[in-house]
Amino acid sequence: MTLILCVWVLLPIYLLIVNSLSTPEEVIAFPKRFFPSFNVASLEFFAGFSGIVKALQSSIIVATITMVLSILIGAPAGYALSRFEFRGKTTFRVLILMTRAFPLPLLALPLAIMFIRTGLDDTMFGLALVHTMLALPFSVLITFSLFSGIPIELEEAAWTLGCNRVQAFTKVVFPLILPGITASAVFAFVISWNEVFAASVLTIENRTLTAFLLQSLDVSPMHLKFAGGFVLVMPALIFIFAVRKYLFSMWGIANR
Amino acid sequence: MENKALPYLLLLPTAVFLCLFFLYPFSLVAWQAFVGDNGFTLEHFRSMTDHWKFSISFWNTMLLAVAVVPIQLILSIVMASMVNAMRKGRDIVLYIWTIPLGISDLAAGIIWLAIFEQSGFLNSMLQSIGVADKPQNFLTYDNLWTIFLAIALAEIWRATAIMFVILVAGMGLIPKEYNEAAEVFGASRWQRLWRITLPLLRPSLQTALILRVILAFEVFAVVAALGGTSFPVLMGETYNYQFALQDGHVAAALALVILAVSIAFTLVIIRVLRVPKEAQI
């Protein structure tokens, strides 16, 4: 049973890889072979296709900005939630949780108008702001759980040993949560990397890879689609592997 | 070390961001959907519902959610309890089963396209075992049911992982003693799942279902990759209005419909899986 479910997850990915590592002719040939010929012609074609390199660049830049913003904005909030009792704490947590009950990509519609007014339309930064909105609830909740995992006594010990609040944070808390912060940053990167709807609505010139592929679905040949899918999937596989330890603790706390 | 202002200072960036990019835009959507050239109007909703594709895309979205979510719920519960009971190889199985979490809906659509397209792997397999002599075209408008099946499979494949992860995390929060106690009192494996684990898992089930149902109403890129225009869904129509038809007002009206359906289902799920405060772990 376990094995069947593993095959169920892995087989489709394997088939995509077979297609991506076959020549364009093999991709449209019938019947198809179930083993790749390890030919990179499809991927070469993909790389040479006009606009792809730029889209790939855009995807990486947008995802990187998203990653940085969501941690910079979210981590302080996570710290505040884990360390302080204050009025409005519950309200704030509910607001954060509530964002998950909304179809967030729809935000792209009003923001498209807002961005035109502010000159952010069709910019990578504008799209990154929307993606940050998608990633922010997660980064707040994840950092909240990370900080909660560091006993407050460690910080208090640092205070009694001569640290002020900032020193205690940089010398004790930060080194301890660094791996977790990295994981949540990676998670934010993946959210942005994978996002289709907002990216398609908000960008025209600076299309991300997902937006580019979606736009050209009707017109692009099969082998281009598969190579594109391949390029989308591979980083995600690595990212999930990198953060696998944290996935469960992240969601454990997000449950409450 | 008490500082009353500090927590608020730390929350400020997130709060400002939420206002600017969450609360404000959603009020803008509402504004756009209800306001025309001459003030308040239901005109946009009328032109939305008048369009022949609206009710099709609405029911397609619902049908997909109704077909996919229950299967995913059961599947994720089964997978989570399997992992929970697993000793050897748990880490690798966990990794494999969470892989789809990192895969975008567009990529998932493309992956399943490789299987269902005319010269795809399904046809190749059917021919090699001699079931079909010539390749079937599964994804054309006269084969709506196979399109539906392909989309449903792709969705189940892609988005069960998110529920799985939440449930595994939730099961990790349930102290082992409860299950062991039940076992000592003679509960079978099935009874333990039904009487102990699932009731204690309600908060996680709630989160998982809410998240999944909302994602189901947002279904878009999978459909675009597999069904193209022959299987319209709400999110796709929203995109069309915004982009192809350049009518932001109707797009906003559609967005409100998706929002309303999402909120309605969220409330139902919260109500059904409510855990009284006294009964929480």
Next chain:
Amino acid sequence: MVLLGASGCGKTTLLRIIAGLESPSGGEVWIGGKRVDHLPPRERGIAMVFQNYAVFPHLTVFENIAFGLRMSKIDSAIIDERVKRTAELMHIESLLDRYSGQLSGGQRQRVAVARALAMEPDVILMDEPLSNLDALLRLEMRAELKGVLENSNTTTIYVTHDQVEAMSLADRISVMHKGEIIQSAEPVEVYRNPATHFVGSFIDNPPMNFITAHRKSDSEEGKWLVMGKTFDGPTINTPEVKFAIRPEDLAIVSASDETGFAATVRVVEPLGAHTLVTCNVDGTLFRVIVDSSVRPESGEVLYLKPVADRIRWFDSATQLAIA
């Protein structure tokens, strides 16, 4: 000085207020003639040992002990010397390169104490430092801690709920109850002359026995009746007082003894060195510690004679000791 009290009585809060980790709702904190309650913890000249040790997991034992010294920008040669010295004192000189994750609970405890000692603070604050150790290790650490603290000659405030720990370590014990210190005295004094009914019932295990004594007659001042036997007590003008006696200060005597009162044996617990007998005296439970050779039967009637100068009297209304 040991702050002793049941859990939730406010002793840890008091310690944290002294440390500056919590702010008091009123009052002032003075350390060594200096008012400190407006200062952050780092400027109070204190060091603290936490209940769960709070040994930094990302630093080696050496760096943990050196942490406070580094913060005060002391020359690294001096740091080196001081870390080594305190580590030797706590017998952890061989662990200096390890991380907290590689240490046992007892070793972590030693690191936490060494880290506090290395600061050479005016006051060391200890919050139930032994409570997370297992029984045997606790006994060992207790003796060692006592030696180290006596040698270092640093004022130490030690919080515990364990009265044996308090008795063994303290120069002075302050017993806390519901947020207030109700008696502050040398350990033997707290044991012999509890200031209140609560202190008597809290210190030592099993605690003091209490029973109501009635005034013998209006004419005879200072004569009190317990189970029909007459005892000399305080000369106060109330109809009744509390008569108190420690379980070890009761002797079994024959029925004819004039101050031996009758007690029905309920439970007999042989504890090795002695036997603990729980009796019923007129509806009140009385615990008696007798020699292990004595094995009364349940239901048997014993006659208990209190050692005269160990009897204590408490006011029934105010619960205070009557001198």
